[in-house]
Amino acid sequence: MKNNRRHFLQSAAAVTGGALLAGIAGSKEAQAAVQSGNLPPDVPSWMKKLGTGVEAAPYGEPVKYERDVIRRNVPFLTATTESSVSFTPLQDLDGVITPNGLCFVRDHGGTPVVDPVQHRLMIHGLVERPMVYSMVDLMRFPTESRIYFTECAANGGMDWRGAQMQGVQFSHGMVHCCEWTGVKLSTLMNETGVSPKAKWMLAEGADAAAMTRSIPIEKAADDVLVAWSQNGERLRAENGYPLRLVVPGWQANTSVKWLRRLKFGEEPWETREETSKYTELMADGKALQFTWAMLAKSVITRPCPEKPLAGKGFCEVSGLAWSGLGKVKRVDVSFDGGANWAPASLQEPVLTKSLTRFRIPWEWNGQLAYLQSRVIDETGYIQPxxxxxxxxxxxxxxxHKNAIYTWRVNQNGTVDSVEVN
Amino acid sequence: MLKSISVLAVALAGALAAGTATAQTYGFGQPATPAAIAGWNIDVNGLSGAGLPAGRGTVAEGQKVYEERCASCHGVFGEGAGRYPVLAGGQGTLTADRSVQTVGSYWPYAPTLFDYVRRAMPFPAPQTLSDDQVYAVVAFILNLNNIVPANAVMDAKTLAAVKMPNRDGFLTSTWTHDTRPDLHSTACMKNCKSGPVQVISDLVSLHVTPEQTESGNVGSQVEFKEAPAGPATAARPAVPSVTFAQVQKIIAQRCAVCHAQKPTQPGFSAAPMGVMLDTPQRIKAAAKKIGEQAVESQAMPIGNVTNMTQAERKLLGAWIAGGAK
Incomplete structure (x- = not known):
């Protein structure tokens, strides 16, 4: 179990029932299955006794066999786990919706557990009516539910200097996609009478970092949600319970969690998180600021280092694509490191600023291959x-590293992260 | 039924045509009193200093607060312990291969420092410093970076007047698909490469990816085990288990703050003992000495002020054992 890759290979071998790759002998799990008495023609043991009662799991959990499907962090990346990130296990997920317990977490001062009865949202600054709202107040407003991806600006940052992360969880796992429910920010702006002089909004969190970001008024009035639900249930603490901003398509850092304050003003606040951080230092020593939108990106999630190929022949290659500027228009896949490309099929519905699942069939001949995906969004932007x-x-x-990513498929079916010319 | 729908449609169309000014309001919530606002209204505008409170602090007062509340993470000289942020130095490195982004080298506005320290620091106990203490710590950090003199007093007026070295280092432009610099205009479909596919970066030598066991993470930064035997059939470049880039990073962080032509560590105007470790050639030439001082006797860094870790010493040792290439 310690060597993860070996474990996955063994599982793969067990599933394919003996199509063993690279000389790997039958795994313990595979042998145990054969000797279990649960395979045909024997009747499985779980059919010969009662299962558990319906009250056994009043709030359900994944079954024990799925215990590897968890968020993980990279210990060397940050000084502490309170100001750090844990990554979504994209390699284990199907479709586009991220289960709440698996949504990546980026905290700057730990996860607070906020009492919703004692939580307030204050709206003030350049408004006619400065207001304080309880959660009960907020939930009385008209609501909206929307599916959006949320991606940390640093997603992929560990690979800027070269391939470093052997696994799609770490190379691309700072993204999740949820159905958010809440009140539109524009409703609250109208309610408090935001002044025509207001050009910017400061959003502040109730965590130990008191996270703050400045957001221009045009975006605030456009599609931003003040949300309390995620995939149908209340937010998880680590994703902002009881209230968060959802700023579609923009650096996730602007979607301030544990939202406690919105202040309207004429200028950006130039906070630490929009000057010393979340800015892009260029080769010439100048830095770009307010680079909010997460531009189009795609990645193949199967196969990947965590999910090697189980054998020659048919393989469905599948992955995720998204754009902070709108809808995914097309995804192309290459099997030869970018020399030749073929369009993949997109799973409907394709939603704006949402993850989009793509798939393409492949016949693997057992030879070395370099897999890539390339997304084009509805604005015409092409993944570089x-x-x-x-x-x-x-x-x-x-x-903002959104480059085309390469998986090398080795002849034994294992998959490595590499960069190609 | 039909009639009521059409009435609603007309009402909606009217509301939309009139814009948000006439949209419905609901009257939920409570007015925010001036007292309630005053308690939560802690933001300071980085550019103008608007919102800076009354109070003042000196560099000397700040040093005291800093040593008690900040230095255990950020280092006595602002050099940063472990992965905690480096606060001082780094000026002139923004175009270097490994830039050092600090308050002095990168932050554009001084009032932002007050805003951030007051709201989020000290990391384990934010919002526990008085405004005077925050002014003092800010004065000390600015002095560490040689931005204000040792006798400086920071208050709402003087802090807003501080001009940061990288003030003009930022470009703000709303970035869209057609303003980002790496745009290319065609998505080639056939025969897109002039030559064969070449691997330009291969991570097999790095061993930095955490193992994905059911219990989450195991191990830490880099375990210097032998590279796993690659599949015999897959083409993999021969690579040493320790790269010079790893060594250079450690030296830059732990040694070159003093051992450089122009030391960034306050108090050092020239490289101690004339040993400079600020270029690859100089580092490689000094490999033997690095081994003696930082790996074997561990006399360096002095007092371990830059917090070189045992893992880093081990890496340096492995690099030297492998020929220091």
Whole structure:
């Protein structure tokens, strides 16, 4: 179990019932299955006794066999786990919706557990009617439910200087996609009478970092939600309970969690999180600021280092694509490192600023292959190559790395993260 | 029924045509009193200093607060312990291969420092410093970066007047698909490469990915075990288990703040003993000495002020054992 790759390979071998790759002998799990008395023609043991009662799990959990499907962090990345990130296990997920317990978490001062009865949202500054709202107050407003992806600006940042992360969970796992329910921010702006002089809004969280970001008024009035539900249930503490901002398509850091205050003003606040952080240092020493939108990105999630190929022959290649500027228009897949491309099929419905699942069939002949995906969004933006990105950005940048990603499929079916020319 | 729907449609169309000014209001919630606002209204505008409170603090007062409340993470000289943020130095590195982004080298506005320290620091106990203490710590950090003199007094007026070295280092532009610099205009479909596919970066040598066991993470930064034997059939470049880039990063962080032509560590105007470790050539030439001082006797860094870890010493040792290439 310690060697993860071996474990996955063994599982894969067990599933394919003996199509063993690279000389791996039958795993313990595979042998145990054969000797279990649960395979045909024997009747499985779970059919010969009663299961548990309906009250056994009043709030259900995944079955024990799915215990590997969890968020993980990268210990060397940050000084503490309170100001850190844990990654979504994209390799284990189907479709586009991220289960609440698996949504990546980026905290700057730990996860507070906020009592919803004692939580308030204050709206003030350049407004006619400064107001304080309880959760009960907020839930009386007209509501809306929308599916949006949320991506940390630093997603992929560990690979800026070269392939470093052997696994799609770490290379791309700072993204999740949920159905959010709440009141539109524009409703609250109208309710408090935001002044025509207001050009910016400061959003502040109730965590130990008192996270603050400035958001321009046009975006605030457009599609931003003040949300209390995520995939049909109340937010998880680590995703902002009881209230958070959802700023569709923009750096996740602007979707302030544990939202406690919105202040309207004429200028941006130039907070630490929009000057010393979340800015892009270019090769010439100048930095770009207010680079909010997460531009189009895609990645193949199957196969990937965590999900090697089980054998020659048919393989459905599948992955995720998204754009902070709108809808995914097309995803192309290459099996030869970018020399030739073929369009993948997109799972309907394709929603704006949402994850989109793509799939393409592949016949693997057992030879070395370099798999890539490339997304084009509805604005015409084409996902760049890493070579193109470095030309424009140098390698001092941290955020917004959305380059085409390469998986090398080795002849034994294992998969490595590499960069190609 | 039909009639009521059409009435609603007309009402909606009217509301939309009139814009949000006439949209319905609901009257939920309570007015925010001036007292309630005053308690929560802690933001300071980084550019103008608007919102800076009354109070003042000196560099000397700040040093005391800093040593008690900040230095255990950020280092006595603002050099940062472990992965905690480096606060001082780094000026002139923004175009270097490894930039050091600190208050002095990167932050554009001084009042932002007050805003951030007051709302979020000290990390384990935010919003426990008085405004005077925050002014003092800000004065000390600015002095560490040689931005204000040792006798500086920071208050709402003087802090707003501080001009940061990287003030003009930021470009703000709303970025869209057609303003980002790496745009390319075609999505080639066939025969897109002039030559064969070449791997330009391969992570097999790094061993930095955490193991994905059911219990979450195991291990820490880098375990310097032998590279796993790759599949015999897959083409993999021969790579040493410790790269020079790893070594260079450690030296830059732990040694070159003093051992450089122009030391960034306050109090050092020249490289101690004339040993400079600020270029790859100089680091490689000094490999033997690095081994003696930082790996074997561990006399360096002095007092371990830059917090070199045992893992880093081990890595340096492995690099030297492998020929220091």
């Amino acid at each position: 190559t890493i070579v193109e990105m470095r030309k424009a950005w140098g390698s001092n940048a941290v955020y």
